[in-house]
């Protein structure tokens with residue numbers, strides 16, 4: 220991320236040895252191919268000044284793009300009403316609500332949240348979930364300091 224931060228889509232596509240920039244992320248040969256494909260998709264949208272009706276579906280058609288990545292790009296880059304369900308979200312929901320959700324519940328949970336909140340709320344919500352999960356609801360949770368403690372089903 221540090222190697223690419225601050226660069227535009229065209230600048231990244233213009234890097235002759237993109238592989239070297241993404242080398243620290245691992246699987247760089249495959250990732251370079253996928254990254255270029257998604258960047259070309261974004262570039263074509265930028266050039267045509269058109270927002271796709273359903274960026275999520277179009278992104279899912281690209282090689283190497285799974286649900287979580289498609290939802291992240293659709294939410295943050297194309298401002299569409301969706302939300303990625305990542306490991307942080309599942310862990311926090313399962314602890315807080317005392318549920319046993321897994322990636323099998325991805326689509327149901329995404330649909331339910333996407334119809335409950337508007338796009339701005341979804342961005343904020345996702346960012347807060349990740350932040351909270353990194354700081355408090357970690358693998359070993361810091362329940363004693365957690366503001367959600369009173370309502371959480373799993374507090375330790």
Ligand code: SF4
Nearest residue numbers: 356360362365368371
């Ligand atoms: S009380 Fe503990 S388990 Fe519940 S949300 Fe907070 S950190 Fe996570």
